[in-house]
Amino acid sequence: MLRLPRFDYLEPKSLKQALKMREASGDNAMYVAGGTDLYPNMKRRHQDPTTVISLANIRALTGVRNRDGHTCIGANTTLTQVAKHRRIKRHYPAIATAAGSISTPLLRNMGTLGGNLCLDTRCNYYNQTLEWRKSIDYCMKKDGAICWVAPSSPRCWAVNSSDLAPVTVAIGAEMALVSADGERVVPAGKFYNDDGIEYLTKRPDEILTELRLPQPNGWDATYLKLARRGSFDFPVLGVAAWIRWDGDTVADARIVLGAVASYPMPVPEAGAAIIGTSLGDDAIETAATAAFKPSKPMDNTDHGLSWRKQMTRVYVARALKELRANNKLI
Amino acid sequence: MGSDRAHDLRIVGTSQVMVDAVSKVTGKTVFADDLQLPQMLYGKLLRSTEPHARIRKLNVSKAVAAPGVKAVITGADLPIPFGILPVSQDEHVLCPEVVRFVGDPVAAVAATSEDAAFEALNLIAVDYEPLEPIPSIDTALESDKPQLHDYADDGNIHKLINLEFGDVEEGFADAHHVREDVFFFQGNTHLAMEQHSATADWSADGRLTLWSATQTPHYVHRAVAKVLELEPSRIRVIACHNGGAFGGKSDPFSHEIAAAKLAMLTGRPVKITLTREEVFYCHRGRHPVLMWAKTGVDESGKILAMHFKTCLDGGAYGSYGVASTYYTGALQTVTYEVERYKFQGARVFTNKPPCGPKRGHGTPQPRFALEVQLDKIAEDIGVDPVDLRRNHLQPPNSVTANWLKIGTIGLGECIDAVVEGAGWKEKFKKLPFGKGVGIACSSYICGAGLPIYWNDMPQSGVQLKCDRGGGVTIFCGSIDIGQGSDSILAYITAEILGIDPIDVRVVTADTDLTPVDLGSYSSRVTLMTGNAAVQAAEKVRDIIAFHAAKKLETEPDKVRFADRSVLAADDPDQRIAFAEAVQLAEAAQGTVGSIGWYKPEKSPGRYRGAGVGPSPAYSYSAAIAAVDVDPETGIVTVPKIWIAHDIGQSINPMTVIGQVEGSVYMGLGEALMEEMVYRSNRNVVHKFPSMLEYKSPTTHEMCEIETFLVGDPDPNGPFGAKEAGQGPLLPVMPAVANAVYDAVGVRVDEVPITPEKVFKGLRSKDHRVGPKSFPDIPWPEPLCIPTPAEGGDGKALRVETAAKA
Amino acid sequence: MPKFTLNGEAREVNVPGANPLLWVLRESLGLTGTKFGCGIGQCGACTVLVDGDPVLSCLVLGRACAGKRVDTIEGMADGNGLHPLQQAFADLSAAQCGYCTPAFLLTAVVLLKENDRPSRPEIVAALSGVLCRCTGYLKIYEAVERAAAVMRGEKVTPLEEILDGI
Numbered sequence A: 001m002l003r004l005p006r007f008d009y010l011e012p013k014s015l016k017q018a019l020k021m022r023e024a025s026g027d028n029a030m031y032v033a034g035g036t037d038l039y040p041n042m043k044r045r046h047q048d049p050t051t052v053i054s055l056a057n058i059r060a061l062t063g064v065r066n067r068d069g070h071t072c073i074g075a076n077t078t079l080t081q082v083a084k085h086r087r088i089k090r091h092y093p094a095i096a097t098a099a100g101s102i103s104t105p106l107l108r109n110m111g112t113l114g115g116n117l118c119l120d121t122r123c124n125y126y127n128q129t130l131e132w133r134k135s136i137d138y139c140m141k142k143d144g145a146i147c148w149v150a151p152s153s154p155r156c157w158a159v160n161s162s163d164l165a166p167v168t169v170a171i172g173a174e175m176a177l178v179s180a181d182g183e184r185v186v187p188a189g190k191f192y193n194d195d196g197i198e199y200l201t202k203r204p205d206e207i208l209t210e211l212r213l214p215q216p217n218g219w220d221a222t223y224l225k226l227a228r229r230g231s232f233d234f235p236v237l238g239v240a241a242w243i244r245w246d247g248d249t250v251a252d253a254r255i256v257l258g259a260v261a262s263y264p265m266p267v268p269e270a271g272a273a274i275i276g277t278s279l280g281d282d283a284i285e286t287a288a289t290a291a292f293k294p295s296k297p298m299d300n301t302d303h304g305l306s307w308r309k310q311m312t313r314v315y316v317a318r319a320l321k322e323l324r325a326n327n328k329l330i
Numbered sequence B: 001m002g003s004d005r006a007h008d009l010r011i012v013g014t015s016q017v018m019v020d021a022v023s024k025v026t027g028k029t030v031f032a033d034d035l036q037l038p039q040m041l042y043g044k045l046l047r048s049t050e051p052h053a054r055i056r057k058l059n060v061s062k063a064v065a066a067p068g069v070k071a072v073i074t075g076a077d078l079p080i081p082f083g084i085l086p087v088s089q090d091e092h093v094l095c096p097e098v099v100r101f102v103g104d105p106v107a108a109v110a111a112t113s114e115d116a117a118f119e120a121l122n123l124i125a126v127d128y129e130p131l132e133p134i135p136s137i138d139t140a141l142e143s144d145k146p147q148l149h150d151y152a153d154d155g156n157i158h159k160l161i162n163l164e165f166g167d168v169e170e171g172f173a174d175a176h177h178v179r180e181d182v183f184f185f186q187g188n189t190h191l192a193m194e195q196h197s198a199t200a201d202w203s204a205d206g207r208l209t210l211w212s213a214t215q216t217p218h219y220v221h222r223a224v225a226k227v228l229e230l231e232p233s234r235i236r237v238i239a240c241h242n243g244g245a246f247g248g249k250s251d252p253f254s255h256e257i258a259a260a261k262l263a264m265l266t267g268r269p270v271k272i273t274l275t276r277e278e279v280f281y282c283h284r285g286r287h288p289v290l291m292w293a294k295t296g297v298d299e300s301g302k303i304l305a306m307h308f309k310t311c312l313d314g315g316a317y318g319s320y321g322v323a324s325t326y327y328t329g330a331l332q333t334v335t336y337e338v339e340r341y342k343f344q345g346a347r348v349f350t351n352k353p354p355c356g357p358k359r360g361h362g363t364p365q366p367r368f369a370l371e372v373q374l375d376k377i378a379e380d381i382g383v384d385p386v387d388l389r390r391n392h393l394q395p396p397n398s399v400t401a402n403w404l405k406i407g408t409i410g411l412g413e414c415i416d417a418v419v420e421g422a423g424w425k426e427k428f429k430k431l432p433f434g435k436g437v438g439i440a441c442s443s444y445i446c447g448a449g450l451p452i453y454w455n456d457m458p459q460s461g462v463q464l465k466c467d468r469g470g471g472v473t474i475f476c477g478s479i480d481i482g483q484g485s486d487s488i489l490a491y492i493t494a495e496i497l498g499i500d501p502i503d504v505r506v507v508t509a510d511t512d513l514t515p516v517d518l519g520s521y522s523s524r525v526t527l528m529t530g531n532a533a534v535q536a537a538e539k540v541r542d543i544i545a546f547h548a549a550k551k552l553e554t555e556p557d558k559v560r561f562a563d564r565s566v567l568a569a570d571d572p573d574q575r576i577a578f579a580e581a582v583q584l585a586e587a588a589q590g591t592v593g594s595i596g597w598y599k600p601e602k603s604p605g606r607y608r609g610a611g612v613g614p615s616p617a618y619s620y621s622a623a624i625a626a627v628d629v630d631p632e633t634g635i636v637t638v639p640k641i642w643i644a645h646d647i648g649q650s651i652n653p654m655t656v657i658g659q660v661e662g663s664v665y666m667g668l669g670e671a672l673m674e675e676m677v678y679r680s681n682r683n684v685v686h687k688f689p690s691m692l693e694y695k696s697p698t699t700h701e702m703c704e705i706e707t708f709l710v711g712d713p714d715p716n717g718p719f720g721a722k723e724a725g726q727g728p729l730l731p732v733m734p735a736v737a738n739a740v741y742d743a744v745g746v747r748v749d750e751v752p753i754t755p756e757k758v759f760k761g762l763r764s765k766d767h768r769v770g771p772k773s774f775p776d777i778p779w780p781e782p783l784c785i786p787t788p789a790e791g792g793d794g795k796a797l798r799v800e801t802a803a804k805a
Numbered sequence C: 001m002p003k004f005t006l007n008g009e010a011r012e013v014n015v016p017g018a019n020p021l022l023w024v025l026r027e028s029l030g031l032t033g034t035k036f037g038c039g040i041g042q043c044g045a046c047t048v049l050v051d052g053d054p055v056l057s058c059l060v061l062g063r064a065c066a067g068k069r070v071d072t073i074e075g076m077a078d079g080n081g082l083h084p085l086q087q088a089f090a091d092l093s094a095a096q097c098g099y100c101t102p103a104f105l106l107t108a109v110v111l112l113k114e115n116d117r118p119s120r121p122e123i124v125a126a127l128s129g130v131l132c133r134c135t136g137y138l139k140i141y142e143a144v145e146r147a148a149a150v151m152r153g154e155k156v157t158p159l160e161e162i163l164d165g166i
């Protein structure tokens, strides 16, 4: 059977204690929340911290709060809680939908918002056991030299596969981080890096404490997920679309693609294509094409890459049509 | 066969709780990995990281010295080869010289904990000299070198078959319409929820006990005896309840024999439980098969001639492959009449995990080809696909062109049931674009006519023992893999002896305690163990009746068994308890027991290759699938499947329906998403040996099913029963493919039918996705066997005469 | 290792290091009713209840359960009395090989606690975290519906009469 390697397990009760422990244990330490990403990775030996610091008992990280009209979701909130929370469902349905689409109800009872936002990037040359990876002589992301997805490329193309990440970027949420140096707040769009290895701008010692959602005032957003099966599966494409309405006209828009790049990929051209329109079919078509062009899935997830690219067009159009249908003025 | 049906059946034919249901719902059933023995060690196998390589050096010294390690073995310790079929003894427990796929075992470790064993594996240094890998059918056909196995028929072609039943060319010349098509069925795997696991215990007096999650304890017994050079009488193999198997646990495996060897070396019990990834390497699943079919029909669609070619990608070893290859041709003739038939089959070796038997063994692939091709033919000649099938059924009690003897055939009833149930006439070709229905039929064997190794003994035996307390114990080598075979034994015994299933204790799958049954494969268990149980129970019934008759003041043939009593048929008030009747018999003649056994009749085919295909009975199924196809994405969803199955007689309709539903589920997975894929450009690794990336339908993908059980009792089945565990899978894939065509006009001549393919088909000119051609294969001279209609005798013509004729 | 409440009894286990709950249950405590299917969250076979929620025991550390309530299949029956769900699974042969059964049963217990009359789509959604390769799920759904009816105090068709005459 597949077992965990040996490691030290620490259970701090406060953020302060956690940061201290992290400082004491150095770079071989990692945080864990629900463990649904980290433990499988450790079992397959592609993440190998020798110290694991559990954030599960830190009170400050739990709960959904309302601060100045912003809804703030603690990093430890489970995905089930996020998906079922009344206020989130009402004002941020895209967040609730994305959270509720993750894996299975069982996993959502364990997996946390923070873990999801910090989810390791994925690649099916990487999410494999040690023995398997040995047979391809490993790869750049872990223990090897070459990226098998694009052997001539100097970088890793592992995929950001979080369902929530593209939504946070699209709606303009913010991440609150703490470290020994204090607190800082980063817009979601700046939280992610276009790199399969250094996929977060967050320093490894920083703790994500909460996700701050913008005030729900005059904008609408949605999230569509494409995956092979109705449960268990990571997205092979996620489309998060955000629109600020001015009556029946699009005043501002953002479209962000998930699971086609190492980061949630904004497609400003697609948003620009609908600004000033009432989301007629033509405008939607133009936006869908604009999103389709830069969408470059690689051969490292389920499904064929050209089909996934084609689906960008379909899913962006469907997301925009959904938003159009939501607007009672149209 | 069968039991006398003069009196009403009380148990057979009614829904009953399975005998092991309570232990399963309370978590008490002991699966192989649940065993823990005192002092037990944990074993692990080191597996090859190369697809094809010579082992230059293998250094285990660091592993031997590692903490907790008690023994390390390599290929040199177990030089004797094994394999399930006598003709392909080509596997080693640990590869001695050459590794043939990523995952081929090369060394094994036993240590005091699983962690220690794992860490020790990482200390074993293997120096491989890579050999050119053979990743695909094409490369195997092109290159003889390097040759994977020197016993192959031709280079890397493991097996070549060429059989001709009647002159097909003549048939094609007479035909009104002839069609040629090429199909591909991708490989897929069983994915039983339980991983393989085995625990071995060696005692100092030279006895070995092996518990294993296996479908074939008898064959494991033979393989262990052979490789370890032990007296079979010193080996006891106990098959634990299987947590699903589907054919994946029917070969003897390296981990079983390695556990035994490690136990012998250390004197301590050794358990080896595989990881999920290793289960993908054990594989033995569905062969990828490339197929070419040429069929000629008359105006009404009657098949005058069929020429069928298959090429199977066998993976690295023989396994059941020779049988699988024959099966890709054998059952094409048993559903619809085929006047003349030619079959050419080839299996190649490639550097991938070996393929073998999965639910439907070798027959779903050709069935897919045949049923899709018939759909095309129906359209070509303007006949409704239902009529095309319904009007040309193979007649009951007949012999097919390839000399299979057919008994009852309920296929007509099956077709009628689904056509009516699904409202076919209102739907076919009448639904809006994107929605469609498709039909397909199939047939499957109820046990193979011949055992795997040549012998004259029964395929199944039972012993029955009556207890003074009124309990009955039935001993049988069969193994319950979830299909309910233990329950069948209890129901049949209880039915005949007038007791309740709960009064019957079933002891199975223990080579020390139970008479041989060959195992849970080829849908043989209900029919064969059932018949053996009927025989044994009837013998005991007669013994008891003889002694009870005196007390009941009647004649033995007027004694009835019911309500846990033995009574006089003419005067039911004259009765004694069953237990008392047993006591009377025991007092008169000693322990009351009996044996029963079953061996199928010889089949009429007498040519080389005639051993695959014959069966005491054939089950039939027909299915109609409804599909929704999203034309923008190509995504296919299946809301409902109507399926009718000719079961002969249900022993327990609830479990029969369970088998039908489970088969449809598995077929749906194969139709839409399951596939074994390898990266041939990257060391031929399995692309994703995991439960996340190997796609098994979740609750969300499962369709609604309406099941119809039809058919008349078959004289060869116990109480008339036929199989249900495999046959109903077969029509699902072609029914879905045909429905996709009805919905959007795209022919996906390939399984699985993925959104990519449908999407491509919608945008291509010919609206077809599938292989373009069938490769040239150096077929041997055909064996020519005149059909029964031509007055043949089941034998092949001698080659010289064939050439002349 | 921590103290926790296992199937209603206070337990303390001594296991070295950080072992997932699945191994603590199966190896240290000998409760083998909880199954291993993959070890990495991909199958659901290892489902147990922690503080009443169904979770994957292959991904929860035993130590993280300190002070919590853990319920496994072994605690589901009330003495010798099967839980209505267990009875319904047995009646309808919703357990074929039985390997996935404990996980489905525990998940269904929670579903019926929250919703005594779940619709078919609600059942499909609630049970979507466990794979079964034998049954095709349909008998499992029917068993959940049957148990729900029993638990609501309704009469259900006796087993002998279901499918009678086939």
Ligand SMILES: Cc1cc2nc3c(=O)[nH]c(=O)nc-3n(C[C@H](O)[C@H](O)[C@H](O)COP(=O)(O)OP(=O)(O)OC[C@H]3O[C@@H](n4cnc5c(N)ncnc54)[C@H](O)[C@@H]3O)c2cc1C
Pocket (backbone or CB within 6 Å): A030, A031, A032, A033, A034, A035, A036, A037, A038, A039, A040, A055, A075, A076, A079, A101, A102, A103, A104, A107, A110, A111, A112, A113, A114, A115, A116, A117, A118, A119, A120, A161, A162, A163, A164, A206, A207, A208, A209, A232, A233, A234, A235, B692, C040, C041, C042
């Ligand atoms: C079978 C399976 C299917 C899945 N399907 C999906 C899916 O469909 N969609 C999807 O989005 N995800 C999916 N996941 C991934 C993952 O389980 C979820 O995203 C989950 O939310 C991760 O949360 P966690 O708390 O379990 O993370 P953990 O494993 O605890 O942590 C994940 C990472 O985040 C870091 N981390 C966690 N919390 C913090 C914090 N507060 N501050 C700083 N760093 C932190 C950890 O160090 C670790 O690197 C799946 C996982 C599995 C096993």
Ligand code: SF4
Pocket (backbone or CB within 6 Å): A122, A123, A124, A125, A126, A139, A140, A141, A142, A146, A147, A148, A149, A150, A155, A156, A157, A158, A196, A300
């Ligand atoms: S994208 Fe390349 S480097 Fe990154 S994980 Fe995949 S193979 Fe490795």
Ligand code: FES
Pocket (backbone or CB within 6 Å): C035, C036, C037, C038, C039, C040, C041, C042, C043, C044, C045, C046, C047, C056, C057, C058, C059
């Ligand atoms: S064992 Fe598969 S999810 Fe835990």
Ligand code: FES
Pocket (backbone or CB within 6 Å): B193, B243, B244, B482, C094, C095, C096, C097, C098, C099, C100, C101, C131, C132, C133, C134, C135
């Ligand atoms: S009953 Fe076998 S896996 Fe569900």
